[in-house]
Structure formats: C-alpha cells, structure tokens
Amino acid sequence: MTKSDARLARLRAKMDEEGVDLVVLGPGAHLGWLLDVHPHADERPVLAMVTKGHAGFLMPVLEAESAGRQTDLPFYEWSDDEGPKGALDRLLDDFGAGNAGSFVVDETMRADHAALVQDRLLNAKRQFCESTVGALRMRKDADEYAALKRNALQADRAMQAAWAAMKPGMTEEEVAAVARAHFVSEGAKPLFSIVGAGPNGAMPHHHTGTTVLKEGDVVVMDIGGGSEGYSSDITRMAVMGEAPEGFDEVHAIVNRAVEAAIEVARPGVKAHVLDDAARGVIAEAGYGENFLHRLGHGLGTEVHEPPWISASSETVLDEGMVFSIEPGIYLSGRFGLRLEEIVILRADGPEILSELPRDAKRIDV
C-alpha cells in the first residue's frame, strides 16, 4: 500500500466516525499531505473529491497532462469554455454524492471554489477539515518527525549565520537575507524571515524593512524554511551590545512562560492548558496585556497548521503532535520579545526540536 493509499484509508475511517459523506480539497497542504498531488493553483477550480467508495479530481483540461503525472485517480475535466459545473455534476453522479448529507470543504480553498460545491449541496451540512484531514495531519509519524528535526537544525544554523553577520548599520532586510541565503545553501526554501529591530519588534508580524540596526537595539528574529516537504519555525532574541533597561527581566519572564507550558504539556491535556500556564506566568508578572497572541500553532507541511494552542482551544493533545510554544511580550514604542520552540509531544512530555539555547544572543558592537 502506498503512503497515499494508507492516508486515504485513514481519512475514510475518520469520515465514517464523523458521519461525513464527501471531502473536498483544493490545491494546498491538505491535498499535498493526503495524496502528494500539487496541482497548479489559479482561478480555475481544481478539486479533489473523496467519498467512501471513490476518489478523483475536478480538473481544468489544461492542467490534466501535468497533474496526471502525479496521480492515477480519475479526472473530470472541464474547459475554460464549458466551465466546471457540468464536470462537477458528472463527478457527483458517478460518486453517488449528489445528495450528500454532510460534506467537508478545505478551509483554505478560495471562496468561489468552495461555493461551487456549497451551492450544489445546499441542504447538506458543511464543515471544514478540522475533525477529518486536519485531525489526521496533527499526529506525525517517525519519518515526519525525522524530517521536522532536520528542518529545525537547519533553522538553528540559519539563525546562527544571521547572528554572525549582524552589526550596527545593517538593515533588517539585510539580516533577513543572510538567514534566507543560509537556508538556500542547505538546499532548503526560505519561507519567512521576520527581523524586528527596536520598536519594530513590538509588532509580532512586522514587515522586515529598511530600519537600520544600531547599538542598544533588541532584535527579534523569527525565521523558517522548508525542506523535504516539511518546515521549520524558530524565534530567538539578539541584543546589539548592552541590553536596554528592563530587557533581561522581560526575557526571563518569557523564558519562564515557555517552561511553564512545557511543564504541563502531556498527552491527554487540552491545548488551552498550555496557553493558560504560559499566560499565567506573564500575567502574574504584570504583562498580561502585552502578550497579544495565542501560545502556539501546529507545524508540519505547513508553518501554521492544527493543533492551535490558544486560550479557547479544546483540542486534546496526543503523542506525535508537533507544535510551537511561543509566548511574547510586546512593549509598543520600546521593543518586543518572543521565544519560540517547536516541540513534539512524547508520552512523558514535549521534546524540543531546536538545539539552540533560548538565551538572548549578545552581538559585539
């Protein structure tokens, strides 16, 4: 049995459990994980459809030869002239899914592509992938762990390469470019590289730009790359010379928040318990208002994927889940401070993938 066949069988078992008749995926991470098919994505709908007894694709005719090299599943082809509706009807008829009572649609799909199916199955219950494909993707097997571990070590080295290059007068973008070049040098694809110097670091998703690094700056660096179809994500802090007033204290608080989450993370625990623990440490220190986001997110073929580790997440954690623990304290106008670990949950608690200490890196100026 191929990996795709095995995953399809697991999906069908989940569909049974959840009472789902039809799963509809667009080009993207869910489909890549399930069938290892990566079709060209544009405004033309490409839909993978799975029922108990069938699996196949709604496929634009101009993509058929290229996509056909990636899968043996049947294609219901449509041309720009006809549009996709006729082919969709033929597919649903053949699959016996024209009167599906419950279907799942890929939440990342374009709204107009999802509407094609939704408008055709108006009386069916619509869900997104969380309890089917999403649930399956959360638990990583040994091969996936090995790939994620190799990715994590690449990110460690990219961080160190950027630190080695950093000096006053460089721009954020120049620092980010060093990290990206390091990923490329190891055959990985740079996926994102946030470098936030001084007050810019107080914006969690700061647009890395032309701000020049100067002595005394606190620098947040949040980088990730992709190789072997998996990804990395790490955040560490650097200080250009002497740390500003209050930095060491805030760093210690955020580090304790990481440790508090690690302490409570066990299989069977709900995800919000980790967020509660980390948030509790930060709130108790008086910075509750400055921790602007959830504690973490899953990581795998995507940089952000289930499980979500937030104050409202009821997801029960299980062995093999891989996710970030990344508390932060954002002091508008001053600096931001975030520390991020990627962990895999083992029977006795989280194993941290990175081998880089969480200490702030002191850059000589």
Next chain:
Amino acid sequence: MTKSDARLARLRAKMDEEGVDLVVLGPGAHLGWLLDVHPHADERPVLAMVTKGHAGFLMPVLEAESAGRQTDLPFYEWSDDEGPKGALDRLLDDFGAGNAGSFVVDETMRADHAALVQDRLLNAKRQFCESTVGALRMRKDADEYAALKRNALQADRAMQAAWAAMKPGMTEEEVAAVARAHFVSEGAKPLFSIVGAGPNGAMPHHHTGTTVLKEGDVVVMDIGGGSEGYSSDITRMAVMGEAPEGFDEVHAIVNRAVEAAIEVARPGVKAHVLDDAARGVIAEAGYGENFLHRLGHGLGTEVHEPPWISASSETVLDEGMVFSIEPGIYLSGRFGLRLEEIVILRADGPEILSELPRDAKRIDV
C-alpha cells in the same frame, strides 16, 4: 482626495448601481487596489468591510499596530482567545449591515473566512467581486498603463537575457533562473517563470524542472515579474538550432490567431469574440483540439485578473482594459507552442505593450 478615497467613492457608486449593501474583502489584490492596504495573511481572518456610509476592518489584535500604519480606517480587533465573531457582530451593528440584503465577498478569500460572513448573513444574496471591485479594476488609468508598460519592457529584457544564456546542456530551471535574476537586477520581483523544453512545453503550466535542453528542442518560455505594484506576462518561443518538422507551420498558425484576435478587439465588443476569432484560425488549420485554454486574462496588480477572454465570456470590452492574447497549440509528446501579448484596448484597437517580435528565437547550438 487620496487615490484610496477616490476608489472607495467609485466602489460606492458601483454598489448603488448593483444594489449591493456590503463589500467584504480579504488580504489580496482587491484590497490592495482599493485601499493600498496589505495586511499579513494567515488563518486569522482580516476582513475589510465597506458599506454606503462606513469602511473598516475586522483585525486580529496582533496585526493591529502593523496594519494601522497603512490606513486610518477603524479596526474592530479580536484576539486569538475571543475569536472573531464578537468583533464581527460589533462591526456589522455599527455599520448598520447586520441585515444586509445583498453582499459581495472576495472570491479569492479563504473559504472559512468567507463563511464567517455568509453564515452571519444567511438570508442575504451573495455575489463575488466581478461586477463591483472587479469591474472597476479592469479599466486602467494613465498611471497604471505607464507602470504596466514599464513592467512589459522589463519582461522583454528578461526574455532576451534568458535567450542569451540558453545553450544545450542547461536545465529548464537554470534558464528560468536567468530570467528571474534579470527581473531582480531591475528591481522587480520575479513572479513566475515557466520554461518547457521539448514535450514538456505541451503542458501549458508545466513545472519547470531538471529537463536538459538539447539540440532540436522547441522551448516555450512564459515569464512575468512585478514592480510598482503591477505585473508583466509574456510568452515567446525559442528553438535550439534547427526547428523540428512542423514547427514553423504551427508557429505561423498561432501567430495568425494572435493577429485575428487583435483585428476584432474594439471597445464595445464582447470578450468571447476575440476567443472565437483566434480559435477559429486554429480550428480551421485542424488544431482545434490542441488549443486547451481560453485566449486570455486581464493583467494589472495581479497576473490573472478580470476580464477573462474565453469562449463563454460576455464581458463587454472597454477602453483602458489590459489583457493577454495568448493562443497555443499543444502537441502531446512533441512540443507546445504559445505566443502571448499583453495589450491595452484603445479606441481604435489594441496597443501591444511588449516590443519584442513574436518570431521564434533561433538559439545557435
């Protein structure tokens, strides 16, 4: 009046015409065009909402400081803990849109983000952006034309740079890298670079890869870059030495198809008339089955945007519209041949933006 204010006023006039109470946009090209706001996009919904009297954003709290630097419009912030529904309700109440009868949703938005609004306005009529934001974006003003012309000339030079480097033994990916490097050297962002050698060219969206160019190969090259917020897109053919049997004839047919579409393109003509004219030439020559896609697509801030030039398109063409004319003949197992011009429609017909002849480039081997 700023450009954004002017576009917002034009959108509201369109909403009046079309009887639309509410327009909902996600991060992407529609929003970038309308308000010049480019928020970080992830699984957290960011929605721009426009009514007759109001405009504002549903905004994740962690993006607020960063996005707030791009706009003065009000934010309805939500945290990972609360989720977006409460903030959405507050926004709809304030905007008087809780009982909207008709709304438009960005067709490129994630399905789960669109569902937030759709599930809240179950009895309202839902449309996508085609007749509102999409209709406005189709007609380019003089500044937009100037930016698109500069982009087109960059793409011409990137094509020539790739041709100058091409030789037997190079891979498709190496040729593509030359084109991308050229865009970068002019300060543009490489957006896509399809290089299809020999039989690979018969797949319109071939994944450029490790296939090695060899003597006698026909090479399709379809490249585009982005600068000044606009984009380019051009396809030309190259031949490695002597063209294979039948190539020159097929090239002449496709070139005649381009000319036939240009000949009929005038303001007031429906888009399908262009597709019909080009397809007619190809069908008459016996290759109707081998022209796998529509004739063209609009180009602007996006590489693919309205108007769509297809056999079923009823869009009435107008002065200032910018779109591709790109017929192709795909001969599976042999080669593919596509020629693509970007044109702006003037009162007396199309003006071609590229200054590169459509002749196949002969590469000395």
